[in-house]
Amino acid sequence: MRILVTGASGLLGSKLCKLAVRKNYEIYSVYSQHKPLYGAPVQFDISDKDAVEKIFKKVKPEAVVHTAALTNVDKCELEKERAWKINVEGTENIAESCEKFHAFLVYISTDYVFDGEKGMYKENHKPNPVNYYGLTKLKGEESIKNLTDECCIARTSVIYGTIPVAGKTNFALWLLDKLERKEKVKIVTDQWNSPTLNTNLANMILEVSERKLTGTFHLAGATRLSRFEFAKLLAKTFSLNTNFITLASSREISWIAKRPQDSSLNINKAYQTLKNKPLKIQEALEKMKKEIEPF
Numbered sequence: 327m328r329i330l331v332t333g334a335s336g337l338l339g340s341k342l343c344k345l346a347v348r349k350n351y352e353i354y355s356v357y358s359q360h361k362p363l364y365g366a367p368v369q370f371d372i373s374d375k376d377a378v379e380k381i382f383k384k385v386k387p388e389a390v391v392h393t394a395a396l397t398n399v400d401k402c403e404l405e406k407e408r409a410w411k412i413n414v415e416g417t418e419n420i421a422e423s424c425e426k427f428h429a430f431l432v433y434i435s436t437d438y439v440f441d442g443e444k445g446m447y448k449e450n451h452k453p454n455p456v457n458y459y460g461l462t463k464l465k466g467e468e469s470i471k472n473l474t475d476e477c478c479i480a481r482t483s484v485i486y487g488t489i490p491v492a493g494k495t496n497f498a499l500w501l502l503d504k505l506e507r508k509e510k511v512k513i514v515t516d517q518w519n520s521p522t523l524n525t526n527l528a529n530m531i532l533e534v535s536e537r538k539l540t541g542t543f544h545l546a547g548a549t550r551l552s553r554f555e556f557a558k559l560l561a562k563t564f565s566l567n568t569n570f571i572t573l574a575s576s577r578e579i580s581w582i583a584k585r586p587q588d589s590s591l592n593i594n595k596a597y598q599t600l601k602n603k604p605l606k607i608q609e610a611l612e613k614m615k616k617e618i619e620p621f
């Protein structure tokens with residue numbers, strides 16, 4: 327299969343390309359600044375419509391996994407124009423080219439399309455984003471539904487895993503590093519989501535692409551956790567001292583953008599449909615441990 331992966335240098339994209347190359351797929355790895363490690367690298371800005379079309383014409387992908395986005399939630403709040411250009415206009419460009427060149431599209435969306443008032447959201451719950459990042463990702467969902475027929479919207483939540491080529495850390499690696507150095511960390515107890523191991527997510531997305539499953543799916547970890555519970559489990563799995571983790575309330579943290587309180591996702595549809603199931607937290611953490619050993 328020939329797949330074009332946008333955001334190939336990111337936390338999810340890099341893992342996805344690695345696994346797809348291992349399956350002997352022909353992978354084209356799109357990036358803007360950080361050269362990806364896996365697949366054939368292709369550099370362009372997704373907000374440049376002509377550049378997007380040119381690549382589709384050349385590569386003729388059978389499937390596109392669109393993970394590229396401005397993912398920094400506070401940056402999106404501060405740089406709204408840039409966030410719109412990448413997350414909305416960039417997604418429209420990708421969707422239009424998918425339709426024109428008959429490629430199946432998997433768009434990676436987020437639990438942040440929900441307001442976090444209820445938690446355990448199903449695919450048909452009404453989105454109501456509380457920050458600009460969530461709004462741009464929701465607009466992206468609407469655009470691809472309007473512009474393409476053959477597409478899947480895959481919403482996920484707090485991705486973690488081994489370090490991507492872009493060098494950006496993630497919550498799990500940041501925490502493990504702090505605890506290794508015996509530094510105290512304050513972690514919030516009043517925010518819940520569905521932490522998702524990038525390897526588990528990448529395998530589910532590859533299956534969706536192979537089977538060309540259309541519609542919306544919640545592809546996330548199978549366990550709802552507060553950030554504090556997640557931190558404790560991480561520490562225990564990696565045999566690190568949990569005493570360095572102290573409790574905090576989200577009121578104490580000076581975020582620029584508002585966060586949904588409980589954006590956990592109900593993954594029953596994915597569980598029933600896919601051969602690659604969403605993993606429960608302990609299973610996912612053991613898998614991550616194996617991936618980064620020796621730690």
Ligand SMILES: NC(=O)c1ccc[n+]([C@@H]2O[C@H](COP(=O)([O-])OP(=O)(O)OC[C@H]3O[C@@H](n4cnc5c(N)ncnc54)[C@H](OP(=O)(O)O)[C@@H]3O)[C@@H](O)[C@H]2O)c1
Nearest residue numbers: 333335336337338357358359360371372394395436484485
């Ligand atoms: N991380 C999470 O916890 C989380 C949770 C829910 C949903 N999601 C969604 O999952 C997807 C993947 O997230 P991630 O954390 O893996 O992302 P990430 O690590 O922040 O990587 C973002 C990727 O997007 C690329 N990119 C950014 N602007 C671009 C542009 N103008 N043109 C081309 N490429 C561009 C970056 O390329 P360069 O490195 O070359 O700049 C990078 O490869 C995103 O769509 C995000 O909204 C993430």
